[in-house]
Amino acid sequence: MTNPYYAQTDIGPPYFWDMLPQVIKDNYGKWLYHEKVKPGVLKHVGESGDELYTVRIGSPRLLSIETLRWFADIADKYCDGHLRFTSRHNVEFLLTDAGKVDALIEELEAAGWPVGGTGKSLKNLIHTQGWIHCHSAATDASGPVKAVMDDLFDYFKKDDLPAKLKISMACCLNMCGAVHCSDIAFVGVHRKIPRVDDNGVANGCEIPNVVASCPTGAIRPNPKAKSVTINEEKCMYCGNCYSVCPSLPIMDPENDGIAIFVGGKVSNSRSGPAFSKLAIPFIPNEPPRWDSLVAAIRNLVEIWVKDAKKGERYGEWIERIGWEKFFEKANLPFTDKHIDDFIFSVPTFRSTTQFKFTK
Amino acid sequence: MTEKKRPLLDELKKGKWPSFVNEMEKSAAKKPVVNTLMDLVERSYEEKRVHWKHGGIVGVRGYGGGVIGRYCDLPEEYPDVAEFHTIRVNQPSGWFYTSDAIRTLCDVWEKHGSGLTNMHGATGDAILLGTTTDHLQDCFNDLSDNGFDLGGSGSNLRTPSACCGPARCEYACFDTLDLCHHLTNEYQDELHRPMWPYKFKIKISGCPNDCTSSIARADLSIIGTWRDNIQVNQEAVKEYVNNGFDVKEEVLAHCPCNCITFDEEKKELSIDDENCTRCMHCISAMPKALRVGKEKGATLLLGGKATIVQSAFLSWVIKPFIKLDKEDGYQELHDILERIWDWWDENAKVRERVGELIYRKGMGEFLKATGLEPVPQMVHHPRANPYFFWYPEDFAAEKEASEAGKEVAGSEVSE
Numbered sequence: 001m002t003n004p005y006y007a008q009t010d011i012g013p014p015y016f017w018d019m020l021p022q023v024i025k026d027n028y029g030k031w032l033y034h035e036k037v038k039p040g041v042l043k044h045v046g047e048s049g050d051e052l053y054t055v056r057i058g059s060p061r062l063l064s065i066e067t068l069r070w071f072a073d074i075a076d077k078y079c080d081g082h083l084r085f086t087s088r089h090n091v092e093f094l095l096t097d098a099g100k101v102d103a104l105i106e107e108l109e110a111a112g113w114p115v116g117g118t119g120k121s122l123k124n125l126i127h128t129q130g131w132i133h134c135h136s137a138a139t140d141a142s143g144p145v146k147a148v149m150d151d152l153f154d155y156f157k158k159d160d161l162p163a164k165l166k167i168s169m170a171c172c173l174n175m176c177g178a179v180h181c182s183d184i185a186f187v188g189v190h191r192k193i194p195r196v197d198d199n200g201v202a203n204g205c206e207i208p209n210v211v212a213s214c215p216t217g218a219i220r221p222n223p224k225a226k227s228v229t230i231n232e233e234k235c236m237y238c239g240n241c242y243s244v245c246p247s248l249p250i251m252d253p254e255n256d257g258i259a260i261f262v263g264g265k266v267s268n269s270r271s272g273p274a275f276s277k278l279a280i281p282f283i284p285n286e287p288p289r290w291d292s293l294v295a296a297i298r299n300l301v302e303i304w305v306k307d308a309k310k311g312e313r314y315g316e317w318i319e320r321i322g323w324e325k326f327f328e329k330a331n332l333p334f335t336d337k338h339i340d341d342f343i344f345s346v347p348t349f350r351s352t353t354q355f356k357f358t359k
Numbered sequence: 360m361t362e363k364k365r366p367l368l369d370e371l372k373k374g375k376w377p378s379f380v381n382e383m384e385k386s387a388a389k390k391p392v393v394n395t396l397m398d399l400v401e402r403s404y405e406e407k408r409v410h411w412k413h414g415g416i417v418g419v420r421g422y423g424g425g426v427i428g429r430y431c432d433l434p435e436e437y438p439d440v441a442e443f444h445t446i447r448v449n450q451p452s453g454w455f456y457t458s459d460a461i462r463t464l465c466d467v468w469e470k471h472g473s474g475l476t477n478m479h480g481a482t483g484d485a486i487l488l489g490t491t492t493d494h495l496q497d498c499f500n501d502l503s504d505n506g507f508d509l510g511g512s513g514s515n516l517r518t519p520s521a522c523c524g525p526a527r528c529e530y531a532c533f534d535t536l537d538l539c540h541h542l543t544n545e546y547q548d549e550l551h552r553p554m555w556p557y558k559f560k561i562k563i564s565g566c567p568n569d570c571t572s573s574i575a576r577a578d579l580s581i582i583g584t585w586r587d588n589i590q591v592n593q594e595a596v597k598e599y600v601n602n603g604f605d606v607k608e609e610v611l612a613h614c615p616c617n618c619i620t621f622d623e624e625k626k627e628l629s630i631d632d633e634n635c636t637r638c639m640h641c642i643s644a645m646p647k648a649l650r651v652g653k654e655k656g657a658t659l660l661l662g663g664k665a666t667i668v669q670s671a672f673l674s675w676v677i678k679p680f681i682k683l684d685k686e687d688g689y690q691e692l693h694d695i696l697e698r699i700w701d702w703w704d705e706n707a708k709v710r711e712r713v714g715e716l717i718y719r720k721g722m723g724e725f726l727k728a729t730g731l732e733p734v735p736q737m738v739h740h741p742r743a744n745p746y747f748f749w750y751p752e753d754f755a756a757e758k759e760a761s762e763a764g765k766e767v768a769g770s771e772v773s774e
Binding site for chain 2: 018
């Protein structure tokens with residue numbers, strides 16, 4: 001490091017108030033209601049009668065500074081220089097002039113930025129880094145996400161689904177995108193145990209930490225080699241040991257792939273928050289367009305669209321019809337992989353004679 | 360510069376959804392390093408495997424986090440991305456920006472990095488993707504000079520995040536943006552200097568719709584709520600009905616508590632607020648007619664996390680209602696949070712999240728240690744087994760009560 005001076009530390013983030021448009025400062029905490037004008041466009045009305053329009057576009061999350069500068073220019077042109085991002089990688093342009101909304105939409109769409117993702121639509125897909133920037137990825141993230149969003153594009157542009165649809169993806173079981181509570185979640189998975197590089201473990205890893213990192217107690221010290229051994233029968237390929245010790249690589253091009261979980265949600269609306277549950281244990285990695293994954297997700301979306309009642313989120317629909325019916329309708333095999341054998345398994349076993357027969 | 364062909368990545372430029380490959384190509388026009396990155400990703404696509412290694416320890420002076428070291432596992436073949444570190448930058452509360460703030464970030468990143476970003480990462484930070492070790496300090500200096508600071512990584516507090524709250528939402532039950540800014544500034548040391556057993560995340564949502572997914576994604580979930588009555592505007596109810604809105608089908612049929620009734624003649628709604636669990640469905644369905652109550656605050660929930668290691672947890676209720684007032688500097692919240700951190704820091708094993716510690720030690724021990732009062736709102740139902748602990752203080756209290764001539768267990772019933 002050549003710089004002779006060091007900057008001030010601990011200054012904290014920029015003050016949000018300085019980032020807000022005037023109409024928000026004027027109506028802060030005094031919004032009265034909002035309307036969904038059309039897919040991708042919200043209108044908020046304040047107690048003062050002031051109106052704020054929000055135009056939402058989806059982004060691939062990975063953005064170049066060229067694109068960000070273009071967004072800034074658009075914000076100057078239409079929004080007095082104000083914009084915001086959402087927790088699902090959308091960009092929102094904030095306008096006070098209703099007359100500018102259509103021109104803004106036209107300019108965004110012409111440049112390839114889709115307006116949508118509000119109300120009962122497919123939301124932007126949240127995801128992780130994948131092969132672009134992560135060391136533990138079992139699959140790519142941006143590629144499969146792009147392929148899925150291309151295929152489901154129309155659902156982002158419309159808002160006539162039974163309810164909102166949140167799909168998310170994580171490229172390994174660390175689940176950096178917290179995909180465990182989504183309507184549909186797809187997750188990179190491994191299927192073979194880590195390979196032990198005894199030399200590397202001995203020289204680079206703290207053995208007690210490695211042993212403690214294993215949720216099933218599959219890892220034991222191997223004092224002779226100053227390394228560890230892994231019990232193949234106990235390992236369920238979570239990769240947590242690799243996170244604490246790089247000499248236990250688990251990545252495996254032939255056997256890594258993707259699992260799909262369904263029926264989770266986070267909002268408290270109607271039913272409470274819920275985890276996503278396993279629907280499809282494994283789909284192979286198929287770069288560049290992940291055709292099997294795309295087809296599987298389309299099937300999962302379509303059976304819900306066809307069968308759900310108005311207002312039913314994915315998991316609420318399944319709870320109504322029953323999981324056994326879900327597997328039947330989705331035409332998915334139910335296997336030993338679907339029955340939980342981890343630590344909280346017992347409450348998931350059916351302890352009533354109430355169930356539906358399926359074909 | 361030799362242009363390599365990348366047929367697999369080219370396939371991902373097709374289709375209607377915005378392409379990340381196009382974004383990389385835009386950056387590559389000015390930053391040749393991104394061409395190398397694309398070559399490496401193309402290779403990952405050919406081989407179906409990742410080509411990044413574990414991070415080493417890199418950072419900036421005075422901080423123990425905020426930079427993720429990233430190294431290519433084929434440095435000889437791809438020397439430009441042999442080092443390709445990530446810098447996490449605190450977002451302004453609610454992800455609001457001026458165009459100038461965006462341009463400032465872009466200028467710093469053009470000078471010091473690949474020009475690729477994530478807006479934003481899952482935790483909430485703006486992510487600057489790809490630079491070398493010798494740029495880290497200079498990049499931080501320029502960020503700091505321009506009013507930006509780094510987020511967390513490793514065993515420390517992560518940048519808290521918040522929904523847009525009162526800035527653009529009529530449901531906000533407190534000032535989410537102010538609380539987020541306040542906590543981030545108040546806990547700079549916890550954010551920048553890893554000192555804990557593991558990471559700790561705080562997410563702040565202004566109402567039970569929980570737009571930051573705090574209940575699934577944060578160790579401490581702060582979710583707005585109210586404890587009085589939903590405000591009903593009967594004139595607006597009539598307007599909905601007159602416009603063809605089916606109140607019975609769209610609202611009553613979905614109410615989880617069956618606590619709404621609709622008078623079809625008068626076209627009026629009435630809500631049995633005592634039996635309402637504030638799920639938000641009716642309010643979200645009729646935002647013009649229904650508003651959250653007036654006595655507003657938040658529910659505190661603790662323990663949320665993803666699957667690794669002991670299963671995923673949704674945060675659970677530890678404080679059904681707390682007032683969140685700017686005027687007293689959120690003192691009650693600070694007190695609770697710091698008691699939680701003290702207990703967790705004392706008791707947790709390496710890489711044990713607070714939810715996992717409570718699972719291992721028991722909720723009872725957690726409540727005792729933090730002085731939080733057990734209340735039925737904390738559980739779906741009470742325990743169904745007889746394995747509960749008695750403590751010397753229970754007997755002491757019993758003795759004291761009996762000496763004072765009072766019965767203890769069950770006495771409340773007869774009083």
